[in-house]
Amino acid sequence: MSATAASLAFIQIVVMVLLTPLLIGLIRQVRSLLEGRAGAGVLQPWRDIRKLFGKEPLRAPGMSWVQAVGPVVLATSSLLLCALIPLVGTVAFPLIPDDLFVVVGVLLVGTVALALVGLDTGTAFGGMGSSRHMMIAALVEPTVLVAIYALSVPIGSSALSQIVNSKIESPVTVASPVSLLVLVALSIAVIAETSRMPVDNPATHLELTMVHEAMVLESSGRDLAWLELGSWLRLGALLGLIGSLAIPWGLAVEIAPIPLLVGSIMLTIKLTVLGCILAIVEVFLAKLRLFRVPELLAGSFVLALLAVTASYLTVPA
Amino acid sequence: MIASGFLAQVALMVIAIVIASVTRARYRALVCGVAVALIGVAGVVTGALALGGHQGTATVPVALPMGALTLEATPLGGLFTLVVGAVGAITAIYAIGYVHGPSASRTSWIALAVFLTSMQLVPATADVVSFLLAWELMAIASTVLVLTEHAERSNVRTAAVWYAAMTQVSFSLLLIGFAILSAQVGSTQFGDFSSTQWNPVAASVAFVTLVLGFATKAGIVPMHVWLPRAHPEAPSHVSALMSAAMVKMGVYGALLVTTRFLVDGIVWWSLLVLALGMVSAIYGILQASVASDIKILLAYSTTENIGLMFLAIGSASLLRAYGIPGTAQVAIAACLLLVVAHAAFKTTLFLGAGSILRATGLRDLDRLGGLGSRMPVTSLTFGIGALGAAALPFTVGFVAEWVLLQALIHGAGSNNRILAIVMPVTVGAVALTAGLALMTFVKAYGIAFLARPRSDAATGAKETPVSMRIAMGASAALVIALGLVPGLAARAAATAGGLSDVGSVGLLGIDLPGIGALLDPAWLGILSGILAIAVIGVSIRAMRKRPRRSVDLAWVGGGVRVSPRMQYTATSYAEPLSRIFDDSLRPQRDVIVTHSSEARYLVERIQYRQRVSDVFEGRIYQPVIAVTERLSAAARNLQNGKIHFYLAYSFIALLIILVVVTQ
Numbered sequence: 003m004s005a006t007a008a009s010l011a012f013i014q015i016v017v018m019v020l021l022t023p024l025l026i027g028l029i030r031q032v033r034s035l036l037e038g039r040a041g042a043g044v045l046q047p048w049r050d051i052r053k054l055f056g057k058e059p060l061r062a063p064g065m066s067w068v069q070a071v072g073p074v075v076l077a078t079s080s081l082l083l084c085a086l087i088p089l090v091g092t093v094a095f096p097l098i099p100d101d102l103f104v105v106v107g108v109l110l111v112g113t114v115a116l117a118l119v120g121l122d123t124g125t126a127f128g129g130m131g132s133s134r135h136m137m138i139a140a141l142v143e144p145t146v147l148v149a150i151y152a153l154s155v156p157i158g159s160s161a162l163s164q165i166v167n168s169k170i171e172s173p174v175t176v177a178s179p180v181s182l183l184v185l186v187a188l189s190i191a192v193i194a195e196t197s198r199m200p201v202d203n204p205a206t207h208l209e210l211t212m213v214h215e216a217m218v219l220e221s222s223g224r225d226l227a228w229l230e231l232g233s234w235l236r237l238g239a240l241l242g243l244i245g246s247l248a249i250p251w252g253l254a255v256e257i258a259p260i261p262l263l264v265g266s267i268m269l270t271i272k273l274t275v276l277g278c279i280l281a282i283v284e285v286f287l288a289k290l291r292l293f294r295v296p297e298l299l300a301g302s303f304v305l306a307l308l309a310v311t312a313s314y315l316t317v318p319a
Numbered sequence: 320m321i322a323s324g325f326l327a328q329v330a331l332m333v334i335a336i337v338i339a340s341v342t343r344a345r346y347r348a349l350v351c352g353v354a355v356a357l358i359g360v361a362g363v364v365t366g367a368l369a370l371g372g373h374q375g376t377a378t379v380p381v382a383l384p385m386g387a388l389t390l391e392a393t394p395l396g397g398l399f400t401l402v403v404g405a406v407g408a409i410t411a412i413y414a415i416g417y418v419h420g421p422s423a424s425r426t427s428w429i430a431l432a433v434f435l436t437s438m439q440l441v442p443a444t445a446d447v448v449s450f451l452l453a454w455e456l457m458a459i460a461s462t463v464l465v466l467t468e469h470a471e472r473s474n475v476r477t478a479a480v481w482y483a484a485m486t487q488v489s490f491s492l493l494l495i496g497f498a499i500l501s502a503q504v505g506s507t508q509f510g511d512f513s514s515t516q517w518n519p520v521a522a523s524v525a526f527v528t529l530v531l532g533f534a535t536k537a538g539i540v541p542m543h544v545w546l547p548r549a550h551p552e553a554p555s556h557v558s559a560l561m562s563a564a565m566v567k568m569g570v571y572g573a574l575l576v577t578t579r580f581l582v583d584g585i586v587w588w589s590l591l592v593l594a595l596g597m598v599s600a601i602y603g604i605l606q607a608s609v610a611s612d613i614k615i616l617l618a619y620s621t622t623e624n625i626g627l628m629f630l631a632i633g634s635a636s637l638l639r640a641y642g643i644p645g646t647a648q649v650a651i652a653a654c655l656l657l658v659v660a661h662a663a664f665k666t667t668l669f670l671g672a673g674s675i676l677r678a679t680g681l682r683d684l685d686r687l688g689g690l691g692s693r694m695p696v697t698s699l700t701f702g703i704g705a706l707g708a709a710a711l712p713f714t715v716g717f718v719a720e721w722v723l724l725q726a727l728i729h730g731a732g733s734n735n736r737i738l739a740i741v742m743p744v745t746v747g748a749v750a751l752t753a754g755l756a757l758m759t760f761v762k763a764y765g766i767a768f769l770a771r772p773r774s775d776a777a778t779g780a781k782e783t784p785v786s787m788r789i790a791m792g793a794s795a796a797l798v799i800a801l802g803l804v805p806g807l808a809a810r811a812a813a814t815a816g817g818l819s820d821v822g823s824v825g826l827l828g829i830d831l832p833g834i835g836a837l838l839d840p841a842w843l844g845i846l847s848g849i850l851a852i853a854v855i856g857v858s859i860r861a862m863r864k865r866p867r868r869s870v871d872l873a874w875v876g877g878g879v880r881v882s883p884r885m886q887y888t889a890t891s892y893a894e895p896l897s898r899i900f901d902d903s904l905r906p907q908r909d910v911i912v913t914h915s916s917e918a919r920y921l922v923e924r925i926q927y928r929q930r931v932s933d934v935f936e937g938r939i940y941q942p943v944i945a946v947t948e949r950l951s952a953a954a955r956n957l958q959n960g961k962i963h964f965y966l967a968y969s970f971i972a973l974l975i976i977l978v979v980v981t982q
Contacts, residue, residue: 129887
């Protein structure tokens with residue numbers, strides 16, 4: 003284990019845990035302001051988490067250990083994502099390279115934990131949310147993996163830090179058609195995977211449209227706190243990944259106080275901008291019908307596929 | 320040493336047969352189980368020796384015209400013998416507690432011993448005749464085992480007919496293919512096949528027949544129809560053995576053809592294998608994701624996994640044909656890792672399904688539920704197997720899929736148009752398969768083991784006897800162990816695939832040569848362990864202040880806990896998918912609404928029925944069967960039992976012969 007990589011991972015986790023509730027607060031606040039409401043302020047998610055940790059979880063008859071373990075697994079997988087994805091800097095563990103397939107695997111562990119929590123409640127809502135959530139996850143996966151493939155072609159490696167490093171070194175590639183196609187495809191995949199509009203409405207409790215909310219409906223107390231924090235961290239980490247791929251400059255390539263500070267500030271700025279964009283887009287989009295979602299995802303898959311073929315045909319042999 | 324290994328397997332088989340014939344019913348399961356497990360152990364040892372580079376042949380001189388029967392140790396065959404032996408040993412231990420009624424009979428135990436031994440010998444054979452002999456022995460013994468419970472359910476007999484027919488189709492195709500190869504070379508020894516200039520037409524015909532023959536045994540679409548029939552109807556330990564070991568013989572055969580016999584392949588050969596694999600993977604997992612019978616689900620998932628293996632073989636040949644041999648070798652290693660991974664998790668899953676069947680008498684997921692608290696060991700092992708089948712990190716399934724994806728994305732370094740199109744589509748297919756597998760196994764585990772029981776049988780379920788728990792525990796432990804420290808398995812796969820320098824990094828992780836990708840799940844596990852400890856620490860602090868409280872009603876609007884019938888079932892869980900893939904699955908739905916007699920607008924009852932049948936069965940097999948039956952009915956007019964007709968037939972036949980002879 004390299005000490006530098008470990009310290010970077012630690013810093014990324016701390017920064018992300020501090021930032022993501024604020025990011026969620028920001029998104030909600032921007033949405034409220036645009037919709038003409040006052041909003042609860044950017045600190046509200048932090049207050050919610052504090053409140054939930056102070057409350058007791060309830061257990062209905064028939065629920066199993068999954069109710070308690072699932073949230074912990076989701077939170078752990080999200081923290082692991084924050085440690086692996088290059089958010090503040092691009093120094094990877096020598097023995098745990100931030101290989102994108104591994105990152106996707108870790109992400110899916112969280113997805114499965116959430117789906118099992120939903121099924122374990124033994125109600126109609128939990129199963130419904132879980133079923134829809136897994137269906138979307140299944141259809142997102144081709145886009146994600148093919149997009150990774152497109153990114154890996156020019157440098158011959160699927161390690162994220164190497165991909166970002168190569169973009170820092172040759173800035174021209176950032177604006178290449180391949181990169182743009184990949185970014186669009188990945189953005190759609192991230193939106194679907196983190197249950198945002200137009201795939202899922204995070205603010206609804208309407209039974210016909212719920213996906214994420216339906217799964218966590220029966221959780222309470224610290225279970226719910228972990229589920230919420232874990233889901234937010236996922237959103238934050240994936241938005242951060244898009245940020246690092248779109249604007250790679252500012253990421254620390256070595257471990258020293260100044261680059262790390264710059265990296266953290268850049269991350270904050272990128273998340274703020276992306277959060278605002280997400281909020282604005284969500285205000286102006288209607289939620290898609292559930293059975294229109296596959297069409298959206300098929301579209302993103304086609305973009306990713308185009309990106310790969312384009313990267314083959316543009317790379318000099 | 321190797322020769323005595325082969326000898327030991329045959330000797331142990333004879334001992335097992337004798338023991339099965341003479342022991343009394345009371346002790347039979349225990350004694351025979353141990354004897355069959357020993358055959359498996361002998362296979363594991365022999366396979367490991369062959370993998371370790373030990374050479375050796377055993378020759379049985381016989382009076383057949385084709386020469387002596389030869390058994391020879393190769394690293395590739397060794398890996399397969401090892402996998403089959405391990406699966407055999409585990410399932411035999413499981414069978415001690417599982418067998419009852421007809422599956423505990425003498426015939427059944429004898430067939431099991433013969434089945435296991437013949438499977439272990441197939442990868443060791445070194446000439447056509449002994450290969451086909453071992454192959455046919457395997458087919459016959461497994462047919463007997465599928466028939467075990469024929470007196471109890473009529474479905475068993477149909478399944479056995481389908482299985483026997485398909486397995487004979489496979490055998491005939493192999494016979495044709497091998498005949499062509501042998502005629503070209505003038506020898507039946509495998510060793511002579513590898514160094515020949517083939518006539519392209521003959522080689523193409525041989526390639527297609529051999530690959531189709533092996534694909535039939537492996538359960539590749541469209542020859543997969545026997546899998547979802549035979550696997551559910553066979554006793555569970557036999558299903559495990561068939562699914563985790565026997566279908567791998569088809570993969571072994573395909574590897575034999577593509578890496579030893581017809582190495583310098585033509586491009587369309589590789590594309591054929593690739594396409595077969597891709598279609599099987601996607602179609603198999605789609606069917607699995609909508610299946611609600613747990614053993615049918617597992618059978619279709621076998622088709623999916625075998626599809627992935629064929630996909631790996633196909634891409635390896637394609638890469639080799641386009642002059643990228645290094646990555647091609649990695650793809651072969653990926654195929655072999657998939658073999659190991661699938662053997663481990665599918666054994667766990669089928670044994671788990673057997674435990675559910677034994678405890679509840681049910682295979683229908685829609686009526687299960689809540690088994691997690693009633694069968695904790697089965698729940699844990701089945702869960703681990705499901706994680707492996709879903710290819711999640713820290714399981715051997717993930718390792719195999721990771722190597723496969725690395726091989727695919729490093730496939731093309733050249734400006735090759737075909738590769739630039741084929742490889743991304745292949746990655747997309749693998750990804751879709753992985754995503755659907757995730758959903759399938761969340762469904763299988765979540766519906767069966769979580770939530771509340773959906774029937775009385777599930778409510779009264781009890782944990783299984785100790786021998787079954789040991790066997791399930793052992794195979795689940797393999798899923799996790801090989802997933803955390805995959806270095807050894809990867810090097811075994813690399814040796815068997817002829818790739819010499821797969822390195823290990825860190826705590827026995829994998830370092831793929833020439834690709835620069837490394838994976839060390841153990842360190843990833845340590846890192847996530849540290850993070851999990853932090854999360855759990857916070858949880859424990861919160862728990863000290865506010866412990867979990869049990870309530871009768873948590874968050875119920877109406878004031879009553881909703882009835883278990885209102886939970887999502889396996890069918891409803893897969894409903895969105897079956898709608899999206901409506902065109903490929905063609906589910907048949909009947910909705911019958913009964914209105915109240917007093918008011919048309921009041922609905923009294925809604926009946927919903929959904930059936931997903933196999934598209935290929937309906938489109939390809941039913942017409943063939945219909946034509947055959949019509950021809951047979953016509954032939955019955957000739958065979959009408961009247962003696963003067965038969966005399967007339969003989970007279971006409973005699974006339975024809977005379978005409979032919981005198982010309």
